[in-house]
Structures are given as C-alpha cells and as structure tokens.
Amino acid sequence: GESVGLHLPTLSVQEGDNSIINCAYSNSASDYFIWYKQESGKGPQFIIDIRSNMDKRQGQRVTVLLNKTVKHLSLQIAATQPGDSAVYFCAENRPGTASKLTFGTGTRLQVTL
Amino acid sequence: NAGVTQTPKFQVLKTGQSMTLQCAQDMNHNSMYWYRQDPGMGLRLIYYSASEGTTDKGEVPNGYNVSRLNKREFSLRLESAAPSQTSVYFCASSVPPGGGFSGANVLTFGAGSRLTVL
Numbered sequence: 001g002e003s004v005g006l007h008l009p010t011l012s013v014q015e016g017d018n019s020i021i022n023c024a025y026s027n028s029a030s031d032y033f034i035w036y037k038q039e040s041g042k043g044p045q046f047i048i049d050i051r052s053n054m055d056k057r058q059g060q061r062v063t064v065l066l067n068k069t070v071k072h073l074s075l076q077i078a079a080t081q082p083g084d085s086a087v088y089f090c091a092e093n094r095p096g097t098a099s100k101l102t103f104g105t106g107t108r109l110q111v112t113l
Numbered sequence: 114n115a116g117v118t119q120t121p122k123f124q125v126l127k128t129g130q131s132m133t134l135q136c137a138q139d140m141n142h143n144s145m146y147w148y149r150q151d152p153g154m155g156l157r158l159i160y161y162s163a164s165e166g167t168t169d170k171g172e173v174p175n176g177y178n179v180s181r182l183n184k185r186e187f188s189l190r191l192e193s194a195a196p197s198q199t200s201v202y203f204c205a206s207s208v209p210p211g212g213g214f215s216g217a218n219v220l221t222f223g224a225g226s227r228l229t230v231l
Contacts, residue, residue, distance in 0.1 A: 008153075034219065041224070041225075042224055042225070043117070043203050043205075043222030043223050043224050043225050044156070044203070044220075044222045045222070046219050046220070046221070049219065089155065089156070091156075100146075100158055100161060100171060101158075101220065103155040103156040103157075104155055105153055105154065105155040106155060
C-alpha cells in the first residue's frame with residue numbers, strides 16, 4: 001500500500017482502552033469538520049462529522065468534540081480494537097471554499113494486544 | 114456498487130513523460146476531486162469539478178490538467194512528469210454542499226494511485 005507518512009505522530013493504545021486523537025484547526029470561520037480513517041493501502045473513509053454550532057456528536061463507538069474557543073477537535077474511540085489501527089485525519093471546511101476541505105497531516109493509531 | 118474506482122494503482126514514469134490517471138464513480142455524485150498525498154503534508158487538493166463541464170483549481174494545480182468527461186468520470190493528466198510529482202493520488206466524489214447535515218461535504222475516496230517519477 002501507499003506510504004501515508006513516515007513522520008506522523010503516533011498514538012499507541014492497548015486493545016480495549018479508549019483512544020483520544022486530537023486535531024488543531026486553523027481557521028476560526030470554519031463551519032464544518034470531518035474525521036477520516038485511512039487504513040494501509042486504502043483511501044480515507046468517513047467516520048463522523050460535526051457542524052460548528054455543535055460541541056459534541058456521537059456515533060457508534062466514536063465521539064467527536066469541538067472546542068471553538070481554542071480551535072480544537074478531538075476524536076474519541078471507545079473500547080479500541082485492532083481493526084481501529086490506521087491513520088486518522090481531521091478536515092475542516094472553510095466558508096466560501098465550495099466543498100474544498102482542508103486536511104490535517106494525520107495521527108497514526110497503533111492498537112497493541 | 115464499486116464507489117470510486119481509480120486506475121492505474123501503480124505507475125512508474127521517467128521525467129518528461131506524460132500520463133493520465135482515470136477516475137470513475139457510480140454514486141451519481143455531482144462533485145469530483147483530485148488530491149495528492151505526501152508524507153507529512155496531508156491531503157492537498159489539486160483540482161475539483163463541481164459538476165459536469167466545470168473544473169476549478171485547488172491548492173496545488175501546477176503541472177496538472179483535468180477533464181470532466183461526463184458525470185461519472187474525472188481524469189487527471191500530467192503533461193510532463195517531474196520527480197516532485199511523485200506521490201499518491203486520490204480521486205474523490207461528493208454530493209453538493211448543503212441539503213442536510215449528514216451528507217454535506219462528505220467525500221468518498223478511491224483506493225489511490227501511487228505514482229513514481231524517476
């Protein structure tokens with residue numbers, strides 16, 4: 001598969017523990033945020049999204065938290081499983097950019113048994 | 114339902130050669146995109162097409178051209194490849210923004226095309 005990044009920040013988590021992946025975004029006017037998961041050799045896959053008028057959104061085993069005051073986004077994964085091992089990207093949508101998302105550089109999540 | 118299909122998956126070129134990356138989606142999405150992914154740089158938008166017949170430059174368009182052949186297909190062409198274009202390329206498609214919370218701006222990506230320029 002493709003090389004996603006040789007120098008990505010890495011988070012190691014034991015199977016069954018909760019994971020928290022953080023992302024700082026740059027534009028205070030951004031109105032929409034998405035988390036993507038990228039497994040080795042595959043394209044990014046949508047996990048969860050949140051609009052700027054919300055602070056929290058929950059999905060299946062995942063929760064996204066948005067703190068607009070400090071321009072910070074986090075992805076929480078409950079009961080982390082080996083299949084969660086991947087690179088996780090946050091993306092922000094800036095008003096006036098017509099669907100053109102700006103992606104972060106990613107965090108590698110390694111799940112240990 | 115294949116989603117977004119890219120070809121080829123791997124390609125090696127010599128400097129100065131040309132090639133076209135093909136992309137097709139079967140989800141009836143209006144918008145299509147080409148991104149490149151480099152270590153430490155995240156995904157960067159090369160070109161996008163909001164609808165059939167329209168294209169627009171993204172963050173890193175230099176050295177590339179695109180064609181939105183029809184609603185399904187969006188190709189990326191390198192006219193004279195350079196080593197700086199060595200990367201993994203991703204095609205994506207989406208529904209137009211707006212029209213509801215859960216669908217807005219969500220991109221569906223292809224599996225990627227690894228290009229090496231020697």
